[in-house]
Amino acid sequence: xxxxxxxxxxxxxxxxxxxxxxxxxxxxxxxxxxxxxxxxxxxxxxxxxxxxxxxxxxxxxxxxxxxxxxxxxxxxxxxxxxxxxxxxxxxxxxxxxxxxxxxxxxxxxxxxx
Amino acid sequence: xxxxxxxxxxxxxxxxxxxxxxxxxxxxxxxxxxxxxxxxxxxxxxxxxxxxxxxxxxxxxxxxxxxxxxxxxxxxxxxxxxxxxxxxxxxxxxxxxxxxxxxxxxxxxxx
Numbered sequence: 001x002x003x004x005x006x007x008x009x010x011x012x013x014x015x016x017x018x019x020x021x022x023x024x025x026x027x028x029x030x031x032x033x034x035x036x037x038x039x040x041x042x043x044x045x046x047x048x049x050x051x052x053x054x055x056x057x058x059x060x061x062x063x064x065x066x067x068x069x070x071x072x073x074x075x076x077x078x079x080x081x082x083x084x085x086x087x088x089x090x091x092x093x094x095x096x097x098x099x100x101x102x103x104x105x106x107x108x109x110x111x112x113x
Numbered sequence: 114x115x116x117x118x119x120x121x122x123x124x125x126x127x128x129x130x131x132x133x134x135x136x137x138x139x140x141x142x143x144x145x146x147x148x149x150x151x152x153x154x155x156x157x158x159x160x161x162x163x164x165x166x167x168x169x170x171x172x173x174x175x176x177x178x179x180x181x182x183x184x185x186x187x188x189x190x191x192x193x194x195x196x197x198x199x200x201x202x203x204x205x206x207x208x209x210x211x212x213x214x215x216x217x218x219x220x221x222x223x224x
Contacts, residue, residue, distance in 0.1 A: 006155070032211055043117075043203050043215030044156070089155055098144040098163050099211055100171065103155035 003027050004092050006104025013111050019077040021107045023090035026071065030092040032099070035064065035075050038087045038106075047088070048075075080111045116140050117216035119204050125222045132191040134219050136204030138184075145187040146205040146213065147171075147179060149198075156203060162187055194223045 006023045013019045025033075031052055036044035050057045050064040050073065057064045063076040077084055088107045093099040116139030126132055136145060144163055148156040148171075158171030160179040168179050176198060178190045191198055201220050205213040 004155075009153075034212065036215075041217070043205075043217045045215070046212050049212065093211065096211065098161075098207060100146070100158055100161060101156075101213060103157070105153055105155045 003102045004090060004104045006090050006107060008107060009105065010108045011110070013080045013109065015080065015082060015111055015113050017080050017111075019080045019084070019109055019111070020074060021088055021090070021109070022072065022074045023092075023104050024070075024072045025092045025102075027092070027102075028071070029094055030102075032093050033064070033066065033073050034091050034093075034101070035062075036089045036091065036103075038089065044089055077109075080109075082111045082113050085109055085111050117204060117206055117214065119202075119216040119219050121219060122217070123220045125224065126194055127224055128195060129193050132194050132221065132223075134189045134202055134204075134221070136187045136189070136216060138187075138206050140206060140208065140214075141184060142206040142208040143184075144207045144213075145181065146207075147177075147187065147189045148203045148205065149173065149200040150203060150218070151200050159189065159202075196223050199223045 034049035035047045037047045038044040061078045066073045090104040091101040093101045118137045120135045146161040147159040157173045162168045162181045180188045201218045203218045204216045207213045
């Protein structure tokens with residue numbers, strides 16, 4: 001049972017464009033929503049995270065938008081660069097120490113120069 | 114980067130053989146996790162540990178066992194490897210916060 005659904009599976013964007021990746025979750029007990037970035041041959045690295053008490057969080061070119069009523073959240077990458085080409089995973093968990101993450105299926109982003 | 118070392122990084126073995134993967138951390142974090150990554154499935158939790166000798170099952174634990182005799186080491190064992198266990202395995206750690214930090218993975222092929 002996939003509790004976090006992610007789309008699209010793959011995304012191709014031109015340099016300077018906006019990349020948007022969407023996730024939807026089922027478990028209303030989730031209260032911590034991180035995004036991870038993964039390059040080939042490497043482990044996932046935490047990119048940005050949000051808690052449901054805010055609707056948006058921005059760090060540089062990366063923004064998370066959160067819609068609690070719809071149980072959806074999305075990652076926006078502004079001014080996308082070729083170096084952003086990677087696989088992105090959304091995840092969800094309860095915000096407690098040692099809580100287990102439930103991951104989406106992943107999105108392979110390619111930014112063309 | 115969080116101090117996490119996974120070994121081996123690559124392994125090829127035959128069906129029916131036992132396999133042990135090691136995760137070593139230098140952060141003295143309490144929590145450690147084993148995930149497997151497969152196309153179309155993201156990362157799925159196999160087992161996790163919340164302290165020395167304290168472990169619990171994740172969503173895909175069948176066919177796997179774990180042990181944690183020291184804070185810094187978390188071992189994942191496939192008692193009798195099957196081809197369905199061909200995957201990339203990641204170890205993660207977390208401390209008092211809620212974010213997890215991942216190692217660079219072990220690519221395991223079972224022929």
